[in-house]
Amino acid sequence: MRERIVVTGAAGFIGSNLCKMLLQEGYSVVAIDNLLAGTLENLPEGVDFKKVDVCDSDFSRYVEGAIAVFHLAARNCLDDCAKNPVDTARINVMGTANVLQACVEYKVPHVIYSDTSAEYEGINMFPSKIDSVKPMSIYACSKRSGALMAEGFKNYYGLNISTVRYFNVYGPAQDWRRVIPPVMSAFTIKLLQGESPFIYGTGEKRRDFIHVDDINRFHLMLIREKLIQGGTYNLGSGEDYSILEIFEKIESEICSGIKPIFKPELSGEAFRTLADISETCKTGWTPQVTLEAGIKSFVAYTRERLRLG
Ligand SMILES: NC(=O)c1ccc[n+]([C@@H]2O[C@H](COP(=O)([O-])OP(=O)(O)OC[C@H]3O[C@@H](n4cnc5c(N)ncnc54)[C@H](O)[C@@H]3O)[C@@H](O)[C@H]2O)c1
Incomplete structure (x- = not known):
């Protein structure tokens, strides 16, 4: 079975x-979502x-018999x-506690909590x-409160929880419907449609981008290698690029000749993200998808998706 x-x-x-990769690897996958954004x-x-x-009172039955639960809903x-x-708070804190409690009830051997580099925004x-x-x-x-809940469940109930702190993830199926979509999607879609993308601020903000395939490669290692379970891991590329550099890289892939439009800075955004991945790399994982290769495949994917409508 x-x-x-x-x-x-x-x-x-x-x-x-993640579901796609797990199916390819031969796992049976229970996919939970309330379609709030997905x-x-x-x-x-x-x-x-x-x-x-994930906040439902009868949620626990869905984790029965699972060898692992990835908690990404947020x-x-x-x-x-x-x-x-x-x-x-209801979804990201109470929902997380609800999922963790279900995992205690059904003795799920391993839980993976999806955390964020936004944890570092004040440093x-x-x-x-x-x-x-x-x-x-x-x-x-x-997300910090959810991570603290995870610590509590680990310490008090002995739940085996790994925490993965993603930096700026990009790749197929990125949510482009948001009012302000993630930058990689926003630039690519606008340029492919022959329009000027918006850059909020001067374009000097720097981000550590990591391809979703690299994230999933680590997810797979986590469920297969018991020795690395239970830790907290930064998942970034360990390199940062300015938003302007990202624009230029996407533009040179599309060759539209279109220039960006600069808009006022958005409040609350970190000036820089950059992961220290030295601890994560000790597990044997390293990012494999270069930014150039990732942008090339992302542009090809987005072009096809726009063609299909
Ligand atoms: N994308 C990134 O760059 C990034 C970076 C850091 C951390 N993360 C974390 O990774 C996880 C996944 O992010 P994503 O980019 O795929 O986001 P996403 O919005 O595409 O996916 C989140 C999913 O959770 C679902 N959801 C929301 N509330 C729910 C609820 N109450 N019950 C069930 N489902 C619910 C949404 O419908 C959506 O499908 C999140 O926990 C996020 O905080 C993402």
Whole structure:
């Protein structure tokens, strides 16, 4: 019988890519999402989809028999979280506690909590090391609270929890419908449509981009190699690029000749993200997808998606 893995937030960007990889690796996948932001079209064929809210009181039954639970479901758009702080706490904190409690009830051997580099947004020392965090925004504080819940469940109930702190993830199925989409999607879509993308601020902000395939390569290692389970890991590339450099790289792939339009700075955004991945690399993992190769495949993917409508 195929081993069963539960993914919450499965219809979202990272979750849907994770489901796809798990199916390819031969696992049976229970895909949980309430479709707050995710879409059914993201879900790969072959998953057992349950339209469920992670805060539901009868959530626990979905994790029965799972060898691992990946908890990705979250409200995670900065602006959206700032406008809905109570509901953000309900989903990102209460929802996380609910998922963790279910895992205790059904003795799930391993839980993976998806954390964020926004944990570092108040710290101006780079690269960011896992042991000093200073969340500032509602989003980051809610994710920190979820991570603290995970610590509590680890210490008090002995739950085996690994925490993965993603930096700026990009790749297929990235959520481009947001009012302000993630920068990689925003630039690529606009340029392919022959329009000028917006750059908020001067374009000097720097980001550590990591391809979703590299994230999933680490996810796979985590479920297969017991020795590395239970830690907290930064998942970034360990290199940062300015937003302007990202624009130039995408533009040189598309060759549209279009220039960006500069808009006022968005409030609450970190000036820089850069991961210290030295601890993560000790597990044997290293990022494999170069930014150039990742942008090339992302542009090709986006071009095809726009063609299909
Ligand atoms: N994308 C990134 O660059 C990035 C960076 C750092 C951390 N993260 C974390 O990774 C995880 C996944 O992010 P993503 O980019 O795939 O986001 P996403 O918005 O594409 O996916 C999140 C999914 O969770 C679902 N969801 C929200 N509330 C839910 C609820 N109450 N019950 C069930 N499902 C619910 C949404 O419908 C959506 O499909 C999140 O926990 C996020 O905080 C993402």
